[in-house]
Amino acid sequence: MTSKILLQNKQSWNRVAHHFNGVDALPHYGPFAQKEDELNLFEDVKGKKVLDIGCGSGHSLRYMSNKEAAELWGVDLSETQLDAARQTLKNMKTHLYCGAMEEDVGLPVSYFDVVYSIYAIGWTTNLSETFKLISSYLKPGGYFIFSWDHPLYVHLKSNQGQIYLEGSYQDEGSVTYQRFKGEDAPMTIPKRKLSTYINELIKAGFTIDTVVESDVPSDLESMEEEISDKYYSLYKARKFPSTMIIKAKK
Numbered sequence: 272m273t274s275k276i277l278l279q280n281k282q283s284w285n286r287v288a289h290h291f292n293g294v295d296a297l298p299h300y301g302p303f304a305q306k307e308d309e310l311n312l313f314e315d316v317k318g319k320k321v322l323d324i325g326c327g328s329g330h331s332l333r334y335m336s337n338k339e340a341a342e343l344w345g346v347d348l349s350e351t352q353l354d355a356a357r358q359t360l361k362n363m364k365t366h367l368y369c370g371a372m373e374e375d376v377g378l379p380v381s382y383f384d385v386v387y388s389i390y391a392i393g394w395t396t397n398l399s400e401t402f403k404l405i406s407s408y409l410k411p412g413g414y415f416i417f418s419w420d421h422p423l424y425v426h427l428k429s430n431q432g433q434i435y436l437e438g439s440y441q442d443e444g445s446v447t448y449q450r451f452k453g454e455d456a457p458m459t460i461p462k463r464k465l466s467t468y469i470n471e472l473i474k475a476g477f478t479i480d481t482v483v484e485s486d487v488p489s490d491l492e493s494m495e496e497e498i499s500d501k502y503y504s505l506y507k508a509r510k511f512p513s514t515m516i517i518k519a520k521k
């Protein structure tokens with residue numbers, strides 16, 4: 272791993288991993304977004320070989336095991352996250368790799384029926400290489416599903432319920448935060464437009480099947496909420512999608 276950003280993010284993820292045990296995992300696609308039970312994007316995974324990109328604490332892989340997937344594979348940048356995943360998945364046969372999604376870590380090629388990534392893909396420092404690698408892991412006809420913050424969401428700020436745009440959606444690049452989850456854990460997060468995700472999928476040879484701009488899940492529809500300026504809130508999610516979810520076929 273040669274990239275300074277990857278090395279820095281890896282160290283920081285090791286430090287903040289404990290905040291993410293079981294957070295952002297299937298059947299959830301993201302904060303205040305519909306769940307898989309409502310969207311049914313995965314079809315039937317029984318007997319399928321699945322690969323989780325940025326598998327974190329392993330809770331999405333456990334969901335796949337409960338749905339009787341045949342093989343459980345995962346890759347993550349952080350050893351600490353993978354230690355948590357081994358705990359979550361103890362007694363289950365797994366294949367867990369520590370490495371960056373944008374690098375070839377030796378995963379088998381043309382092998383998987385399903386590759387997915389829940390709230391991790393946006394961390395990649397090289398989206399085109401990541402999508403090319405993911406395409407290579409899939410069998411022809413296999414599919415890839417990922418969720419991430421809706422790319423405009425990071426620009427939506429709220430002041431006493433008045434929502435406004437901060438910064439420029441037009442400018443891609445990356446943002447470095449010196450602290451993450453209240454810890455001394457510098458993280459650099461790339462910033463991309465929705466069209467960049469879609470165009471890079473197409474360039475990697477995928478056919479887009481479904482694009483979801485999330486809405487509040489049905490179980491929260493009738494819930495009363497107060498005005499909130501929090502980064503994620505029901506108040507904001509009723510007005511703008513918190514999460515994008517894309518399903519693409521090889």
Ligand SMILES: C[S@@+](CC[C@H](N)C(=O)[O-])C[C@H]1O[C@@H](n2cnc3c(N)ncnc32)[C@H](O)[C@@H]1O
Pocket residue numbers: 277280284291293294295296297324325326327328329330331332346347348349352370371372373388389390391394395396
């Ligand atoms: C919010 S967590 C994902 C949660 C996880 N998908 C789940 O289902 O429980 C984001 C994960 O992405 C991982 N990550 C960040 N950058 C990465 C990279 N370049 N390659 C692989 N994993 C990365 C982090 O270590 C972290 O575990």
